[in-house]
Amino acid sequence: MHRLEVIPGIELDKELFGAASEGLATHAPEQPALTWDTFVDPARWWLVAGPDDDDAGVPIGYKAEFVVTQTLDLTIKVNIWYRPDLRSAETSKPHTHPWEVMEAHPVLGGYEDQHWHRSASGLLVQKGSVLNLPGSVNRIFARDYHEVTSIADPGRTVSVMVCGRWIHDEENKGIWGHLDLSTGCHVAVQRDPVEQERFRARMYRINPQHAAAA
Numbered sequence: 001m002h003r004l005e006v007i008p009g010i011e012l013d014k015e016l017f018g019a020a021s022e023g024l025a026t027h028a029p030e031q032p033a034l035t036w037d038t039f040v041d042p043a044r045w046w047l048v049a050g051p052d053d054d055d056a057g058v059p060i061g062y063k064a065e066f067v068v069t070q071t072l073d074l075t076i077k078v079n080i081w082y083r084p085d086l087r088s089a090e091t092s093k094p095h096t097h098p099w100e101v102m103e104a105h106p107v108l109g110g111y112e113d114q115h116w117h118r119s120a121s122g123l124l125v126q127k128g129s130v131l132n133l134p135g136s137v138n139r140i141f142a143r144d145y146h147e148v149t150s151i152a153d154p155g156r157t158v159s160v161m162v163c164g165r166w167i168h169d170e171e172n173k174g175i176w177g178h179l180d181l182s183t184g185c186h187v188a189v190q191r192d193p194v195e196q197e198r199f200r201a202r203m204y205r206i207n208p209q210h211a212a213a214a
């Protein structure tokens with residue numbers, strides 16, 4: 001099958017397009033139909049850097065994101081998965097998301113993730129692992145932690161993400177955090193300027209289609 005490299009690390013073809021466009025038509029029918037030209041537009045994609053670099057010192061992307069729409073009340077993305085989302089090399093670091101609810105609809109391939117839930121009284125409840133396949137929905141609320149631990153078919157595992165109201169602070173930054181598995185405590189995202197700049201630089205390094213802002 002003809003494959004098109006939109007940026008180094010992101011290759012697209014008609015099967016991936018078909019899964020994405022059908023998934024959007026099913027799960028986000030109010031959005032304009034996805035076209036091939038839009039799907040292969042490099043400016044619509046971000047390769048998201050994981051914690052590791054390759055031997056040449058280039059950050060390794062763990063997923064690719066195509067942003068369909070992003071507002072305060074609704075965020076829709078198409079994700080292609082390449083590697084687990086461990087956030088801290090081989091160390092487990094489950095995270096929350098800055099949305100009241102996030103619904104991930106697998107549309108091609110499959111992935112496994114681990115879930116934890118914070119009860120209303122603050123108790124941590126481990127819910128175990130879930131295999132997410134086309135036809136299922138992975139629904140995660142703001143007090144839930146998860147971690148993607150394995151990808152069935154790297155580069156050919158696609159999900160359509162539909163997220164509700166965005167939860168943010170006064171500085172318009174998304175509110176999320178980690179679960180410290182050794183204590184069971186919530187750890188709010190650290191806004192370390194040095195770390196943020198490092199992440200930003202690594203993102204722009206592997207996303208040449210987005211010119212780095214001065």
Ligand SMILES: [Fe+2]
Pocket residue numbers: 085095097146
């Ligand atoms: Fe996540």
